[in-house]
Amino acid sequence: MKIGIDKMSFFTSDLYLPMEDLAKARNEDPNKYLIGIGQSKQAVIRNSQDSVTLAANAALKIVDDNEKEKIDLILFGTESGVDNSKSGAIYLQSLLGINSSASGVELKQACFGLTAGIQMxxxxxxxxxxxxxxxxxxxxARYGIGTLGEKTQGGGAVAIIMSANPHLLEIGTQSAHLTKDIMDFWRPLNRSEALVDGKYSSAEFINFFKETFENYLEKTGEEIDKFTALIFHLPYTKMGLKALRSVIEDLDNDDLKESLLEHFEESRYLNREVGNLYTGSLYLSLLSLLHARNLKAGDQIGLFSYGSGAEGEFYSAKVVEGYEKYVTDEEIAFLDQRTSVSVAEYEQIYRSFMRPQTADYRTEFENDPAPFVLKGQQQQQRIYEKVN
Structure with a gap:
């Protein structure tokens, strides 16, 4: 039986910060951001959005009335959870009106959560x-104003429906997994911003990729030339390029090198426009690759997922015939309609986020054009609403 991805969708804020402007405000060479880390824009998330509303806004695009009745499991990958007990999947089920017999859980392991859901x-x-x-x-993704990680912030959600006989990708049954207890990135319970050892994390990312990729090839007996594209979790897009180069630099096949690099460029387009999605980053890269429409039925894609702390997994998927009909330009057209904000405006929005507190709070949801918004908090309960 073929099992895989039947539908995909994506959502992020209607606001963005040009990376060139952020670089100048931090007295940095803009090329350090535009080329050095490979980012063009950074999503600026309003204080009326959180991981639940972002997820609901993404899923709304693919969950119609028929899906609401048929979905029987909801898997919510996040490291930006809104409650230490209640799953984001429960909020999502309620907001979307999915049938009450569906079960759901929240999955957390840094940026690995959605991949864990794929395997489940x-x-x-x-x-x-x-x-x-x-x-x-x-x-x-929040690191703090003026921090070293600020240039790799961002946010958004990717939603996926998996089924038998999928229309987009058939996921392979083989994978290679690696887990190590390391402190390259973490967020203590008393913090809303992450802590990160950037150089250490980047080195471990490449080490995890090379080890899981080599283990996958050994398990399956395949060679690198079996892959049409290799795509990556992209905390910033240059990271994936470094990882790809680590396994193609010694190849004798120049045509294969060029092809893999071309497909990688296609896969990082959307991530360059949004920034770091944490759990959704790999799958935004996948969506970007599919939207390029330069694949054909049967092409094999290698996917590398990494969650700091750390877990890594390499697995593969094959393109389904006719996939082009199920990826539309309208899906990502909203990115061209976003509004640019100044650095000062971004900083004000960043500081306005509701932090863990007992007091009631009201967000600026009236300014948010998204269908689902967070209105605030009353008696320590988050108030969500569909307004558009």
Whole structure:
């Protein structure tokens, strides 16, 4: 039985910060941001959005009335959870009106959560072939104003529906996994911003990729030339390019090198426009690659997922015939309609976020054009609403 990705969608804020402006405000050479880390724009998330509303806004695009009845499992990957007990999947189920017999959980391991959900969904569908599983990776990447990590901030959500006989990708049954207890990135319970050892994390990212990729090839007996594209979790897009170069630099096949590099460029387009999505970054890269429409049925894509702390996994998927009909330009057209904000405006929005507190709070949701918004907090309960 073929199991894989049947539908995909994506959502982020209607506001963005040009990376060139941020570089100048921080007295940096703009090329350090535009070329050095490979980012053009950074999503600026309003204080009326959190991981739940971002997920709901992304999933709304693919969850119609028919899906609301058929979905029987919701897997919510995030490291920006809004409650230490209650799953974001429960909020998502309620906001979207998904049938009450569907079950759901929240998955956390830094940026690895959605990939863990992919593997869980594979097993669930194998046992229940009629199942349709909704998965989301939804996060807001926050490091702090003026910090070293500021230039790799961003946010948004990717939503996926997995099923048997999918229309986009058939996911392979083989994967290679690696787990190590390291402190390259973490966020203590008393903090809303992450802590990161940037150079250490970048080095471990490449080490994890090379080890899982080599293990995958050994397990399957395949060679690198079996892959049409290799795509990556992209905390910033230059990171994926470094990882790709680490396995192609010694190849004798120049045509393969060029092809893999061309497909990588296609895969990082959307990430350059948004910034770091944490759990959704790999899958935004996948969506970007599919939207380029330069693949054909049967092409094999290698996917590398990395979650600091750390877990890494390499697996593969094959392109389904006719996938082009299920990726539309309208899906990502909203990115061209976003509004640019100044550095001062970005800083004001950043500081306005509701922090963990007991007091009631009201967001500026009236200014938010998104369908689902966070209105604030009353008696320590978050208030969500569909307004558009």
């Amino acid at each position: 969904a594979m097993g669930h569908i194998a046992l229940h072939p009629e199942s349709r599983v909704l998965l989301v990776g939804s996060d807001i």
